[in-house]
Amino acid sequence: MPQPARPPRRVTIPDVARHAGVGQATAARVLGGYGSASAATRERVLAAAAELGYSTNAVARSMISGRTHTLGVVVADVENAYFARAVRGVSDVAARAGLQVVLANTDEDARKERAAVQMFVERRVDGLVVTPAGSDHAHLDKAIASGIPVVLLDRALGGAGLDSVVVDNRDAAQAAVAGLTSRGHTRIAVITSASPADDAAALASGADIWTTTERLTGYRQALRAAGIPRTAEIVRHTGYDRARARAAVLGLMTADDRPTAVFTTDNVATLGTLDALRDLDAHLPDDVSVIGFDDAEWATLIRPRLTVVSQPVQDLGGLAAEILLRRIDGSTARPRRHTLRSTYIDRESTAPAPATPRPLRLPPPA
Amino acid sequence: MPQPARPPRRVTIPDVARHAGVGQATAARVLGGYGSASAATRERVLAAAAELGYSTNAVARSMISGRTHTLGVVVADVENAYFARAVRGVSDVAARAGLQVVLANTDEDARKERAAVQMFVERRVDGLVVTPAGSDHAHLDKAIASGIPVVLLDRALGGAGLDSVVVDNRDAAQAAVAGLTSRGHTRIAVITSASPADDAAALASGADIWTTTERLTGYRQALRAAGIPRTAEIVRHTGYDRARARAAVLGLMTADDRPTAVFTTDNVATLGTLDALRDLDAHLPDDVSVIGFDDAEWATLIRPRLTVVSQPVQDLGGLAAEILLRRIDGSTARPRRHTLRSTYIDRESTAPAPATPRPLRLPPPA
DNA sequence: CTGTTAGCGCCTTCAC
DNA sequence: GTGAAGGCGCTAACAG
Numbered sequence: 001m002p003q004p005a006r007p008p009r010r011v012t013i014p015d016v017a018r019h020a021g022v023g024q025a026t027a028a029r030v031l032g033g034y035g036s037a038s039a040a041t042r043e044r045v046l047a048a049a050a051e052l053g054y055s056t057n058a059v060a061r062s063m064i065s066g067r068t069h070t071l072g073v074v075v076a077d078v079e080n081a082y083f084a085r086a087v088r089g090v091s092d093v094a095a096r097a098g099l100q101v102v103l104a105n106t107d108e109d110a111r112k113e114r115a116a117v118q119m120f121v122e123r124r125v126d127g128l129v130v131t132p133a134g135s136d137h138a139h140l141d142k143a144i145a146s147g148i149p150v151v152l153l154d155r156a157l158g159g160a161g162l163d164s165v166v167v168d169n170r171d172a173a174q175a176a177v178a179g180l181t182s183r184g185h186t187r188i189a190v191i192t193s194a195s196p197a198d199d200a201a202a203l204a205s206g207a208d209i210w211t212t213t214e215r216l217t218g219y220r221q222a223l224r225a226a227g228i229p230r231t232a233e234i235v236r237h238t239g240y241d242r243a244r245a246r247a248a249v250l251g252l253m254t255a256d257d258r259p260t261a262v263f264t265t266d267n268v269a270t271l272g273t274l275d276a277l278r279d280l281d282a283h284l285p286d287d288v289s290v291i292g293f294d295d296a297e298w299a300t301l302i303r304p305r306l307t308v309v310s311q312p313v314q315d316l317g318g319l320a321a322e323i324l325l326r327r328i329d330g331s332t333a334r335p336r337r338h339t340l341r342s343t344y345i346d347r348e349s350t351a352p353a354p355a356t357p358r359p360l361r362l363p364p365p366a
Numbered sequence: 367m368p369q370p371a372r373p374p375r376r377v378t379i380p381d382v383a384r385h386a387g388v389g390q391a392t393a394a395r396v397l398g399g400y401g402s403a404s405a406a407t408r409e410r411v412l413a414a415a416a417e418l419g420y421s422t423n424a425v426a427r428s429m430i431s432g433r434t435h436t437l438g439v440v441v442a443d444v445e446n447a448y449f450a451r452a453v454r455g456v457s458d459v460a461a462r463a464g465l466q467v468v469l470a471n472t473d474e475d476a477r478k479e480r481a482a483v484q485m486f487v488e489r490r491v492d493g494l495v496v497t498p499a500g501s502d503h504a505h506l507d508k509a510i511a512s513g514i515p516v517v518l519l520d521r522a523l524g525g526a527g528l529d530s531v532v533v534d535n536r537d538a539a540q541a542a543v544a545g546l547t548s549r550g551h552t553r554i555a556v557i558t559s560a561s562p563a564d565d566a567a568a569l570a571s572g573a574d575i576w577t578t579t580e581r582l583t584g585y586r587q588a589l590r591a592a593g594i595p596r597t598a599e600i601v602r603h604t605g606y607d608r609a610r611a612r613a614a615v616l617g618l619m620t621a622d623d624r625p626t627a628v629f630t631t632d633n634v635a636t637l638g639t640l641d642a643l644r645d646l647d648a649h650l651p652d653d654v655s656v657i658g659f660d661d662a663e664w665a666t667l668i669r670p671r672l673t674v675v676s677q678p679v680q681d682l683g684g685l686a687a688e689i690l691l692r693r694i695d696g697s698t699a700r701p702r703r704h705t706l707r708s709t710y711i712d713r714e715s716t717a718p719a720p721a722t723p724r725p726l727r728l729p730p731p732a
Numbered sequence: 733c734t735g736t737t738a739g740c741g742c743c744t745t746c747a748c
Numbered sequence: 749g750t751g752a753a754g755g756c757g758c759t760a761a762c763a764g
Contacts, residue, residue: 012742024742025751028743028744029750034744055487058489060740063429063757064756066756077454078453079447081447085445088471100470102436102467102468142419278666298667301637301640388734391734394757395733425758427759429741430757430759431758
């Protein structure tokens with residue numbers, strides 16, 4: 001039966017010092033790269049270290065410096081291409097500054113998020129990038145109070161005095177949907193992964209925003225600007241579940257007076273929407289126009305090529321890391337929202353609304 | 367000018383002990399959850415801790431226990447869906463055991479890999495999952511020698527006495543290509559991201575394997591079994607570069623005696639291949655059959671749906687983590703290769719070879 | 733059950 | 749330029 005073996009004793013500075021025949025402090029100085037030592041002793045210490053296979057103990061070093069050279073990153077799911085890219089952005093900037101990234105997935109579960117943040121506080125990460133799942137930020141405030149800077153990624157939070165890095169969600173959504181209304185679409189559905197509960201909570205919590213809320217607001221503004229009544233709004237929340245998004249679109253498209261266009265607010269919703277449209281044998285863009293939020297590596301592989309609102313996801317992550325690095329360096333600038341610009345990429349999945357939408361039906365299973 | 371501010375002093379156990387009017391050790395016991403304390407004192411300590419906002423210092427704890435409850439994961443690029451899924455697999459299993467995952471991207475650069483591994487050793491991670499970029503494993507041996515268990519993911523390494531988790535690459539590739547030869551294809555191209563240099567090195571280093579080598583071997587076996595001469599082998603190495611993969615396929619397909627089928631060994635190669643085929647206006651699968659290694663979320667969204675060899679990527683990562691956990695628990699089982707089964711998913715991108723392949727040309731730019 | 737006392741490995745005064 | 753001694757925050761023997 002394997003017993004929880006404690007790791008073997010490692011070579012330490014005293015070991016090296018003894019082996020080199022110098023004092024502990026001297027060995028520490030050359031191995032730590034501070035203070036000074038004569039070329040001769042340096043040589044001997046280095047030789048002894050190499051011989052014994054000495055390796056710095058970063059834990060002990062952290063204990064003194066109070067810095068772990070580590071950034072905590074809390075996202076919903078690294079498997080999601082959006083977060084994967086964002087993490088890469090954070091990681092690249094961090095690595096350049098000699099920091100490493102510790103990852104935590106929350107699956108949009110606020111409890112997991114709190115647990116992850118607490119764990120990061122205990123581990124004394126030097127900074128925290130968080131994609132908050134809910135609208136509560138007490139745990140983030142606590143992190144900040146304990147001296148750990150926090151930057152919100154992709155989502156801002158109402159009231160919190162926190163740095164955040166987001167895109168111009170409202171404008172981008174508005175522009176995208178306006179492109180649809182200007183082509184005669186009046187029945188435009190929005191498929192979004194965020195749950196209405198989160199949405200309401202974000203709204204209720206006050207002044208500020210949560211990404212999906214912003215995108216929905218942009219959608220509504222575009223409809224209003226086109227003189228489309230509020231009763232014609234079609235919004236489905238499908239909770240980061242591709243199958244549910246598919247089901248929602250299936251339902252929408254096979255009903256009377258079906259939408260002639262779909263706007264999706266994230267890549268999971270986009271995937272599910274396209275599943276449904278494929279299964280319905282819908283001819284894009286003639287039967288239905290589609291615009292997705294966030295570009296994807298496969299967007300130009302499907303037919304027609306998908307029109308999207310593209311976000312600079314890597315940059316978002318990179319900027320979050322930079323802000324953190326600045327704060328770690330002692331910056332006390334007032335926390336604020338940093339908004340990056342998204343780009344509308346007009347490809348081939350939008351077209352004028354059909355005069356009389358062709359009815360769509362699920363073909364009977366073979 | 368912001369000065370590298372050391373983090374503020376945090377509340378420590380002595381602080382809590384004083385505030386609760388108990389001895390340091392007592393406070394430590396209840397806060398650390400070991401030893402025993404009377405309900406009354408426990409109460410008071412907890413209250414004091416809450417009041418002062420005490421938070422365990424995991425760094426100090428690690429210093430004593432010698433364990434950081436951390437797994438280092440070294441991959442080529444988290445942005446790549448394959449690695450993202452693998453990381454998620456590792457992370458889930460690790461999280462369940464109370465460990466967190468530290469990430470490092472190498473971009474297939476052996477130097478970056480060595481640096482990352484060394485950094486992980488210095489940080490005293492409890493275990494290491496590595497997708498080795500080269501065939502050299504001295505740095506991994508060093509990690510093991512220093513008491514850190516290592517598991518190779520996705521790629522095995524010749525000669526190294528290391529645990530590894532891989533799929534049945536050779537058989538899977540052989541079966542996939544055999545599916546092509548059985549349908550009359552004789553001109554079958556392989557597009558692979560791995561560079562020939564790596565390949566040769568892996569081969570040279572001895573007995574064992576490296577994933578791409580295995581897949582190529584499977585390809586060759588299938589050709590041989592079908593009586594196709596070695597001179598008909600078509601292999602392009604495109605170095606994890608989608609654009610280069612596209613260019614390679616473009617070149618191949620516009621030449622005389624073009625391939626009628628393409629087998630790609632990873633998702634980057636698949637993406638580039640499909641780019642090229644789309645640009646050539648090739649009609650899949652009639653003009654060209656395609657089989658990709660590794661399934662993708664968009665594989666059923668393109669027309670025709672992509673036939674693939676699907677790997678249990680999450681499981682691969684999860685198993686790697688489990689092996690590590692076992693070793694951390696003291697297991698001394700002989701390191702070995704763990705092979706998981708891949709699945710051939712026959713969708714719509716393969717068809718019999720055309721009798722007379724239609725010439726493919728890049729349409730002139732509009 | 734509780735308090736006192738040593739360290740974990742390193743950095744940092746401070747004398748020499 | 750070099751060595752000795754103290755402490756970072758916690759756990760682990762010990763006594764009491």
